[in-house]
Amino acid sequence: MRTTRRRRLAALAAAAAVATLLAACSSAAPENSSSPDGVKGKKITVWFPGTNQTEIDLVEKTIVPQFEKKTGATVDVAYYDWGDLSTKLNAAFAAGTAPDVFGHGPAAVADFVTNDRLEPLTRYVAAMPKKDREDLASALPGGQVGGVQYLMPLSMQGTSLVYRAADFTAAGLDPDNPPTTWEGVYKAAEKLTKRDASGKITHSGLLLPSQATGRQQTFAALIMSAGGSQVSTDMTKATFDSAKGVKAMNFFTKVYNGSDAVAAGLGSDYSDAPANQQPLVLGTASIAMQTADKTMQMIEANPDLDLRVMTPPKFEGAKKGYGLGGAGSGLMINADSTHKNLDWTFIKYMISAKVNAQYTEGIGKIPARTSAIKTDYVKGSPILSAFVKIGSDMRPNPNVPGWVQIRDTMDKYIEQGLHQQLPAEDALSQAADEANKILKANG
Amino acid sequence: MTAPTATLRSSAVRSKRRGMNPRRNRVGMAVALVLAALAVLLPFFWMISLAFTPEKDAFRSVSLVPANPTLENFGTAFIDANLLHALYNSAIVALVAVIANCIIPVLAGYAFAMMPFPGSTAMFFGLVATSAIPVSVTLIPLFLMAKGIPLAGGNDIFGHGGSGLLDTLGGIMLPYLVAPMNIFLARQYFSTAPAELAEAARIDGAGELRIFFRVYLPLARPLIAVVAIFAFTAVWDDFLWPLVVTSSTEMQTVQLALARFLASGNVQYAPLMAASVIVTIPVLLVFLFNQRSFISGLSDGSVKG
Amino acid sequence: MTATATSPGVAAAAAPGTIQGARPPRAGKPKRRWTRTSIWGLLFTLPAALYVLIFHVIPVIYGFVLSFTKYSPLSRSGPEPIGLKNYTTLLSDPDFGNALLVTGRYVLQVLPITVIIALALALLVNRPFRGVGLFRSALYIPHIVSLTAVSMIWLWMYSHNGLINDVFAFFGLPDQSWLLNKGAALNAASAMRIWKALGSNMVLLLAGLQSIPKELYEATRVDGANRWQSFLYVTIPGIRPMLVYVVAMDIIYLAQGFAEIFVLTQGGPLGSTTTVNYLIYTQAFQYNQFGSASAMAFVLFAFIVGFSLLSIRGLMGRQK
Structure with a gap:
């Protein structure tokens, strides 16, 4: 009881102080009285x-x-x-x-x-x-x-590719002119990736979120940058199993798999890790897809770090690159x-x-x-x-009923694609079948 | 209760054991115990270390000793999360739950073990089985009930019109007062208690309540200690129910206070650890206090004190 | 007062005879009658029974009814009856089948290890020595630290450059991505759960050890039994009721394992740590489908009850 009272007192005092301040301000600002x-x-x-x-x-x-x-x-x-x-x-x-x-x-x-x-x-x-x-x-x-x-x-949210300028310089890339296409990003990433004697990646050139929920978000950014969409404009049908979707999925899979992979740690949630455990801070990756909030936290914890933000790249042949974001x-x-x-x-x-x-x-x-x-x-x-500056390149996930369930369904199949348990076409078409069922049940 | 005979006997046992136990054995056990304790505490040590680390240095080094130790996180924990008030709320709820659980389910478990009646086994299983249903399913009905408690929070006799026990300490304690698992625990404990005591007391004309409170409950000190520890811990640890049933900062429990530092994607690690360490202390004290009931062991009098 | 004064002596005298048989009249299949004592027995159980009935049984029945409906708490129209559809859907849902298997494996691998280590620890801290309280507390601490907070530490220990890989490297073993590897993730979650559950198991077994009258040890020693024999013939039978409780409790709680999965792996990778309760939580609170969440809960319930009864039988049965 005593704590409550003391707290109330403190709150009252604070409120009184604020009120006095405000009274002073509002007398100078007439529109406040309306x-x-x-x-x-x-x-x-x-x-x-x-x-x-x-x-x-x-x-x-x-x-x-x-x-x-x-x-x-x-x-x-x-x-x-x-x-x-x-x-x-x-x-x-x-x-x-x-x-x-x-x-x-x-x-x-x-x-x-x-x-x-x-x-x-x-x-x-x-x-x-x-x-x-x-x-x-x-x-x-x-x-x-x-x-x-x-x-x-x-507020707005936005994700984009963030990179270590120093790594670019060291690899002979120009940090002031980052690639503008996903193909270009991949080529840069190949140069930035480091492997040990056994061929295992010790330093990722390009990290894309591949943990739960994160992989759907990565896929969303990729398919939009390939010129595709996740759901039809009337919101009744899944469209992410298109050829553009397959292209996005294949790109995503290639980043993590095969002899020319450029990322290690498939499934690891680097994006939510503490600022000081971030791959871009630890120097275990050169380019990573990241949110504005987290990037700012990294800089705050490490003011000397030179991180730069890329304009969302597009796939060659597509009109424009997009990041997942918006509201x-x-x-x-x-x-x-x-x-x-x-x-x-x-x-x-x-x-x-x-x-x-x-x-x-x-x-x-x-x-x-x-x-x-x-x-x-x-x-x-x-x-x-x-x-x-790149805020206008951000596009949100579709707001359809049952979206959380659709997202998790996509997530499940994208994961199977990423682990090469299913070819991209099958993963996406199976996900689309289930998503269509959910859309129908909610529609 | 004092029992001189028991003390005598125990000292006899003690001297005998000493003869039997080679010193080597004891050292071995001590080493095993210290190693086990260290291994088990390792993650906790890291929590303590982080609690003293400035937030911007969190997870920067692997060292257990912070490079620039600070008390700042504790300040943040107390002020931002309003931890004192949360500790107070949780303590009240936990204490009521401890008292209720040390009597009501223990009495029931005792009866199920020592005074069976037609249908008691079925009833016992029915009550305990409710523990096997995940909270996700029962959360909303329980919430509706908390809101519909008659004559509480402006409700009429039918439970309408007001907010019932929502956002009150009474509402928070609602699901904890009788933990079905404690009925089970008490029944198991009393299932090895000597029935002859009750029979002798009945012949002496003692009432059933008196037999329970004066004969069996004093014998069940380890049981009471366990029930008290578990009831306290259960209240202290729960997040989902207080989250749903409270809505004002005044009613926050400790886990809700901790959640202040757990914003998705933006965890404040150092203050979180500081607050967690603080929050652990009261339970630890409750444990330390109650574990004194585990005194009899192999060589001490089972009815000491 | 007479009863109080005589109790210790009677207890000591009566104990050796009663401990092993656990009172045949109660353990067998008695035809119970209403006597003065049994009526009192009913009265003693009533406060607890009424409370549990109102605040536990009724919500469970509510959930059971919901399992035959389609229901979102957001909907204005309330539950919509759909018969057995939630259950039949579960039958053909591979994710649910997988979750049942994961849950089963989880229980089976966590339970024995926890109980055995906890028993060993309980035996170690059962003797009075200076500072025993501190050791007991130390071993209990994992049970009381906030799971969400400590999971941050475990996540870090399991991470690629975390402590566990450091230890592995020290012994020259290859490093692992513990939580990202389909084969390792459930084991990693199990390890954390064992760590977390040790304390409560230990305390219960300690209470069980306390209920063994020391005279029994004395008697076996007089008969010339060694430590192992007295463990086998006095300790184990003496803690059997508590052991039954510990095993049943572990089954009930482990089979509902959720929080540790939620904080460590979110059910992944590739569904390898998706427990039934994890599915129930997502169905209920992410997708607002309380009908199918309830149906899952009751299927899980059936498994828990069946499995618990089997193990109780097994543990008690050996007594005969």
């Missing part, structure tokens, strides 16, 4: 997708108090990691205790939509100023299902919320230029707005700037 109608005195519950401490501090001590002060409403916030959110939300929806606003990754959205659990946001978005909509243009599609907006992304996690409105006006006001506040810049800087992610490229946060980090 409070939307009908939200004053109301209370909503929000579940945030993330347990990052900076995020919690920021939301709890700055963003929410500012919002509450501005609107006169109350916002109750809780934070859950992605991995735990589904469990929480399942129980809460079954019991009717789900929050008004909740966050999750784009992959989960379609299932909520199928069960009529989400408020469509299209009309809210349409009411936003055109300037804002354009600024958010690369983030919005990731939150749409069947063309309807359901999720407002708070990161975002917020959704519970269809049963009784304060949707306030819910949206809160979401809109979270994605407003200033707050969103503050928020994404706090959690070390890519801002949802293109204009964020001008913020000090982005300008201060060459890695982040590079990722923001």
